Amino acid sequence: MNHSERLDTTFAALADPTRRAILARLASGEASVTELAEPFAMTQPAISKHLKVLERASLISRGRDAQKRPRRLEAKPLAEATEWLEGYRRFWEDTFQRLDAVLEELKTKEKKRGRAKR
Amino acid sequence: MTNTGTLKVTTPTDRQIAMTRVFDAPRRLVFDALTKPELVKQWLLGPPGWSMPVCEIDLKVGGAFRYVWQRGATEMGMGGVYREIVPPERVVHTELFDEDWTGGETLVTTVLTEQGGKTALSLTVLYQSREARDAAIKIPMEEGVAASYDRLAELLPSLA
Numbered sequence: 001m002n003h004s005e006r007l008d009t010t011f012a013a014l015a016d017p018t019r020r021a022i023l024a025r026l027a028s029g030e031a032s033v034t035e036l037a038e039p040f041a042m043t044q045p046a047i048s049k050h051l052k053v054l055e056r057a058s059l060i061s062r063g064r065d066a067q068k069r070p071r072r073l074e075a076k077p078l079a080e081a082t083e084w085l086e087g088y089r090r091f092w093e094d095t096f097q098r099l100d101a102v103l104e105e106l107k108t109k110e111k112k113r114g115r116a117k118r
Numbered sequence: 119m120t121n122t123g124t125l126k127v128t129t130p131t132d133r134q135i136a137m138t139r140v141f142d143a144p145r146r147l148v149f150d151a152l153t154k155p156e157l158v159k160q161w162l163l164g165p166p167g168w169s170m171p172v173c174e175i176d177l178k179v180g181g182a183f184r185y186v187w188q189r190g191a192t193e194m195g196m197g198g199v200y201r202e203i204v205p206p207e208r209v210v211h212t213e214l215f216d217e218d219w220t221g222g223e224t225l226v227t228t229v230l231t232e233q234g235g236k237t238a239l240s241l242t243v244l245y246q247s248r249e250a251r252d253a254a255i256k257i258p259m260e261e262g263v264a265a266s267y268d269r270l271a272e273l274l275p276s277l278a
Contacts, residue, residue: 107143
Protein backbone atom coordinates (compact mmCIF):
# COMPACT_ATOMS: atom_id res chain seq x y z
CA MET A 1 0.00 0.00 0.00
CA ASN A 2 1.32 3.46 -0.82
CA HIS A 3 0.91 6.47 1.45
CA SER A 4 -2.36 7.59 -0.11
CA GLU A 5 -3.94 4.13 -0.01
CA ARG A 6 -2.88 3.72 3.60
CA LEU A 7 -4.58 7.01 4.46
CA ASP A 8 -7.76 5.85 2.71
CA THR A 9 -7.81 2.66 4.76
CA THR A 10 -7.17 4.55 7.98
CA PHE A 11 -9.86 7.16 7.37
CA ALA A 12 -12.37 4.48 6.34
CA ALA A 13 -11.66 2.57 9.55
CA LEU A 14 -12.13 5.76 11.59
CA ALA A 15 -15.43 6.60 9.91
CA ASP A 16 -17.49 4.71 12.48
CA PRO A 17 -18.34 5.76 16.06
CA THR A 18 -18.05 2.22 17.48
CA ARG A 19 -14.58 1.79 16.03
CA ARG A 20 -13.48 5.18 17.34
CA ALA A 21 -14.80 4.25 20.79
CA ILE A 22 -12.84 0.98 20.62
CA LEU A 23 -9.68 2.91 19.79
CA ALA A 24 -10.33 5.36 22.62
CA ARG A 25 -10.70 2.42 25.02
CA LEU A 26 -7.45 0.84 23.76
CA ALA A 27 -5.61 4.14 24.24
CA SER A 28 -5.74 3.42 28.00
CA GLY A 29 -4.33 -0.11 27.61
CA GLU A 30 -4.88 -3.44 25.87
CA ALA A 31 -8.17 -5.30 26.28
CA SER A 32 -9.76 -8.62 25.34
CA VAL A 33 -12.63 -8.89 22.86
CA THR A 34 -15.06 -9.56 25.73
CA GLU A 35 -13.86 -6.46 27.57
CA LEU A 36 -14.16 -4.40 24.42
CA ALA A 37 -17.69 -5.64 23.74
CA GLU A 38 -18.91 -4.75 27.27
CA PRO A 39 -19.83 -1.08 26.82
CA PHE A 40 -21.71 -1.72 23.58
CA ALA A 41 -25.15 -3.17 23.04
CA MET A 42 -23.68 -5.45 20.41
CA THR A 43 -23.02 -9.11 19.93
CA GLN A 44 -19.45 -10.36 20.08
CA PRO A 45 -19.44 -11.24 16.35
CA ALA A 46 -20.49 -7.65 15.56
CA ILE A 47 -17.60 -6.34 17.65
CA SER A 48 -15.25 -8.84 16.00
CA LYS A 49 -16.22 -7.42 12.63
CA HIS A 50 -15.23 -3.92 13.75
CA LEU A 51 -11.98 -5.29 15.16
CA LYS A 52 -11.19 -6.90 11.81
CA VAL A 53 -11.60 -3.56 10.03
CA LEU A 54 -9.29 -1.90 12.57
CA GLU A 55 -6.79 -4.74 12.23
CA ARG A 56 -6.77 -4.51 8.44
CA ALA A 57 -6.01 -0.79 8.78
CA SER A 58 -3.16 -1.77 11.17
CA LEU A 59 -4.74 0.45 13.82
CA ILE A 60 -4.75 -2.42 16.30
CA SER A 61 -2.79 -5.65 16.76
CA ARG A 62 -3.06 -8.78 18.89
CA GLY A 63 -1.07 -9.28 22.06
CA ARG A 64 0.97 -12.38 22.95
CA ASP A 65 -1.41 -14.00 25.45
CA ALA A 66 -2.73 -16.96 23.44
CA GLN A 67 -5.87 -17.35 25.55
CA LYS A 68 -7.10 -13.80 25.93
CA ARG A 69 -5.78 -12.54 22.59
CA PRO A 70 -5.88 -8.95 23.85
CA ARG A 71 -6.05 -6.20 21.27
CA ARG A 72 -3.80 -3.19 21.51
CA LEU A 73 -3.53 0.12 19.79
CA GLU A 74 -0.98 0.68 17.04
CA ALA A 75 -0.05 4.33 17.01
CA LYS A 76 1.63 4.77 13.66
CA PRO A 77 -1.23 4.77 11.10
CA LEU A 78 -3.34 7.02 13.28
CA ALA A 79 -0.44 9.41 13.74
CA GLU A 80 0.07 9.47 9.97
CA ALA A 81 -3.60 10.29 9.39
CA THR A 82 -3.52 12.99 12.04
CA GLU A 83 -0.30 14.49 10.75
CA TRP A 84 -1.79 14.71 7.31
CA LEU A 85 -4.65 17.01 8.29
CA GLU A 86 -2.69 18.55 11.13
CA GLY A 87 -0.01 19.90 8.80
CA TYR A 88 -2.57 21.75 6.76
CA ARG A 89 -4.38 22.99 9.83
CA ARG A 90 -1.21 24.37 11.42
CA PHE A 91 -0.15 26.13 8.24
CA TRP A 92 -3.46 28.00 8.15
CA GLU A 93 -3.67 28.46 11.89
CA ASP A 94 -0.46 30.53 11.83
CA THR A 95 -1.71 32.46 8.83
CA PHE A 96 -5.13 33.17 10.32
CA GLN A 97 -3.58 34.33 13.60
CA ARG A 98 -1.88 37.03 11.61
CA LEU A 99 -5.24 37.90 10.07
CA ASP A 100 -6.63 38.26 13.62
CA ALA A 101 -3.94 40.87 14.29
CA VAL A 102 -4.74 42.75 11.06
CA LEU A 103 -8.46 42.79 11.96
CA GLU A 104 -7.74 44.10 15.47
CA GLU A 105 -5.81 46.96 13.91
CA LEU A 106 -8.66 47.73 11.49
CA LYS A 107 -11.15 47.76 14.34
CA THR A 108 -8.98 50.12 16.38
CA LYS A 109 -8.56 52.46 13.42
CA GLU A 110 -12.32 52.52 12.82
CA LYS A 111 -13.01 53.35 16.44
CA LYS A 112 -10.55 56.24 16.33
CA ARG A 113 -12.07 57.52 13.13
CA GLY A 114 -15.54 57.23 14.65
CA ARG A 115 -14.43 59.29 17.64
CA ALA A 116 -12.78 61.94 15.44
CA LYS A 117 -16.05 62.46 13.56
CA ARG A 118 -17.92 63.18 16.76
CA MET B 119 -21.32 30.23 16.37
CA THR B 120 -18.18 28.32 17.30
CA ASN B 121 -15.47 29.96 19.36
CA THR B 122 -13.26 32.58 17.83
CA GLY B 123 -9.89 31.26 16.79
CA THR B 124 -10.72 27.58 16.38
CA LEU B 125 -9.81 26.37 12.93
CA LYS B 126 -11.67 23.37 11.58
CA VAL B 127 -10.32 21.49 8.59
CA THR B 128 -12.36 18.81 6.88
CA THR B 129 -12.35 16.91 3.61
CA PRO B 130 -16.00 17.00 2.48
CA THR B 131 -15.29 15.10 -0.73
CA ASP B 132 -12.34 13.32 -2.39
CA ARG B 133 -11.33 16.49 -4.18
CA GLN B 134 -12.00 19.12 -1.54
CA ILE B 135 -10.51 20.68 1.54
CA ALA B 136 -12.79 22.89 3.63
CA MET B 137 -11.78 25.22 6.43
CA THR B 138 -13.86 27.24 8.83
CA ARG B 139 -12.59 29.87 11.21
CA VAL B 140 -14.37 32.56 13.23
CA PHE B 141 -12.88 36.04 13.48
CA ASP B 142 -13.75 38.64 16.08
CA ALA B 143 -14.58 41.37 13.57
CA PRO B 144 -17.52 42.43 11.40
CA ARG B 145 -17.81 40.88 7.96
CA ARG B 146 -16.91 43.98 5.95
CA LEU B 147 -13.55 44.22 7.75
CA VAL B 148 -12.80 40.54 7.07
CA PHE B 149 -13.78 41.08 3.44
CA ASP B 150 -11.38 44.05 3.22
CA ALA B 151 -8.57 42.03 4.80
CA LEU B 152 -9.13 39.30 2.19
CA THR B 153 -9.30 41.56 -0.85
CA LYS B 154 -7.18 44.70 -0.29
CA PRO B 155 -3.53 44.13 -1.27
CA GLU B 156 -2.05 46.35 1.47
CA LEU B 157 -3.92 44.19 4.05
CA VAL B 158 -3.47 40.75 2.40
CA LYS B 159 0.30 41.33 2.38
CA GLN B 160 0.29 41.55 6.16
CA TRP B 161 -1.15 38.13 6.92
CA LEU B 162 -1.24 35.73 3.94
CA LEU B 163 2.28 34.54 4.59
CA GLY B 164 2.29 30.85 5.50
CA PRO B 165 5.27 29.55 7.50
CA PRO B 166 7.52 32.03 9.37
CA GLY B 167 10.25 33.69 7.34
CA TRP B 168 8.21 34.38 4.21
CA SER B 169 7.29 37.85 2.94
CA MET B 170 4.97 38.87 0.13
CA PRO B 171 6.71 41.36 -2.17
CA VAL B 172 4.04 41.10 -4.90
CA CYS B 173 0.33 41.32 -4.13
CA GLU B 174 -1.82 42.60 -6.97
CA ILE B 175 -5.59 42.31 -6.93
CA ASP B 176 -8.01 43.41 -9.64
CA LEU B 177 -11.23 42.84 -7.74
CA LYS B 178 -13.84 42.34 -10.44
CA VAL B 179 -15.35 39.33 -12.17
CA GLY B 180 -12.79 38.25 -14.76
CA GLY B 181 -10.11 40.30 -12.99
CA ALA B 182 -6.77 38.69 -12.09
CA PHE B 183 -4.72 38.52 -8.93
CA ARG B 184 -1.04 37.79 -8.56
CA TYR B 185 0.85 36.87 -5.38
CA VAL B 186 4.59 36.27 -5.00
CA TRP B 187 6.15 35.09 -1.74
CA GLN B 188 9.81 35.23 -0.90
CA ARG B 189 12.13 33.70 1.65
CA GLY B 190 15.84 34.37 1.09
CA ALA B 191 16.57 33.50 -2.53
CA THR B 192 13.45 31.34 -2.87
CA GLU B 193 10.42 32.75 -4.65
CA MET B 194 7.00 31.22 -5.00
CA GLY B 195 4.36 32.72 -7.24
CA MET B 196 0.65 32.14 -7.63
CA GLY B 197 -2.20 33.73 -9.52
CA GLY B 198 -5.78 33.34 -10.62
CA VAL B 199 -8.97 34.95 -11.82
CA TYR B 200 -12.08 36.11 -9.94
CA ARG B 201 -15.22 34.28 -10.98
CA GLU B 202 -17.77 35.68 -8.51
CA ILE B 203 -17.63 38.67 -6.17
CA VAL B 204 -20.46 39.50 -3.77
CA PRO B 205 -19.13 41.98 -1.19
CA PRO B 206 -18.93 41.42 1.71
CA GLU B 207 -20.09 37.81 1.66
CA ARG B 208 -18.75 35.70 -1.15
CA VAL B 209 -15.77 35.37 -3.49
CA VAL B 210 -15.04 32.56 -5.95
CA HIS B 211 -11.68 32.51 -7.69
CA THR B 212 -9.35 30.15 -9.55
CA GLU B 213 -5.84 29.59 -8.27
CA LEU B 214 -2.68 28.17 -9.81
CA PHE B 215 0.87 28.06 -8.45
CA ASP B 216 3.69 28.81 -10.92
CA GLU B 217 5.23 25.42 -10.13
CA ASP B 218 1.79 23.83 -10.31
CA TRP B 219 2.28 21.51 -7.35
CA THR B 220 -1.50 21.24 -7.00
CA GLY B 221 -1.85 19.23 -10.22
CA GLY B 222 -3.73 21.92 -12.12
CA GLU B 223 -5.90 24.88 -11.24
CA THR B 224 -8.01 24.85 -8.09
CA LEU B 225 -11.32 26.61 -7.49
CA VAL B 226 -11.59 28.46 -4.19
CA THR B 227 -14.93 29.51 -2.70
CA THR B 228 -14.86 31.92 0.24
CA VAL B 229 -18.05 32.58 2.21
CA LEU B 230 -18.36 35.07 5.09
CA THR B 231 -21.25 34.92 7.56
CA GLU B 232 -21.68 37.51 10.29
CA GLN B 233 -23.31 36.93 13.65
CA GLY B 234 -23.13 39.20 16.66
CA GLY B 235 -20.22 41.21 15.30
CA LYS B 236 -18.18 38.05 14.63
CA THR B 237 -17.53 36.56 11.23
CA ALA B 238 -17.29 32.93 10.20
CA LEU B 239 -14.98 32.40 7.25
CA SER B 240 -15.54 29.25 5.26
CA LEU B 241 -13.03 28.43 2.58
CA THR B 242 -13.47 25.49 0.25
CA VAL B 243 -10.74 24.45 -2.19
CA LEU B 244 -11.71 22.16 -5.05
CA TYR B 245 -8.77 20.30 -6.61
CA GLN B 246 -8.64 18.60 -10.02
CA SER B 247 -8.10 15.17 -8.49
CA ARG B 248 -7.81 13.40 -5.17
CA GLU B 249 -4.06 12.98 -5.71
CA ALA B 250 -3.74 16.75 -6.16
CA ARG B 251 -5.65 17.39 -2.95
CA ASP B 252 -3.58 14.89 -0.98
CA ALA B 253 -0.37 16.47 -2.26
CA ALA B 254 -1.55 19.92 -1.19
CA ILE B 255 -2.10 18.69 2.33
CA LYS B 256 1.31 17.04 2.45
CA ILE B 257 3.26 20.11 1.44
CA PRO B 258 2.81 22.22 4.57
CA MET B 259 3.55 19.07 6.53
CA GLU B 260 6.89 18.74 4.82
CA GLU B 261 7.64 22.32 5.82
CA GLY B 262 8.60 20.72 9.09
CA VAL B 263 5.27 20.34 10.78
CA ALA B 264 5.20 16.80 12.10
CA ALA B 265 2.71 15.85 14.77
CA SER B 266 4.22 13.85 17.60
CA TYR B 267 2.89 10.54 18.82
CA ASP B 268 2.52 12.09 22.26
CA ARG B 269 -0.58 13.88 21.11
CA LEU B 270 -2.20 10.60 20.19
CA ALA B 271 -3.58 9.83 23.63
CA GLU B 272 -4.94 13.36 23.87
CA LEU B 273 -6.57 13.10 20.49
CA LEU B 274 -8.29 9.77 20.83
CA PRO B 275 -10.99 10.77 23.33
CA SER B 276 -11.95 13.66 21.05
CA LEU B 277 -12.31 11.28 18.10
CA ALA B 278 -14.62 9.01 20.05
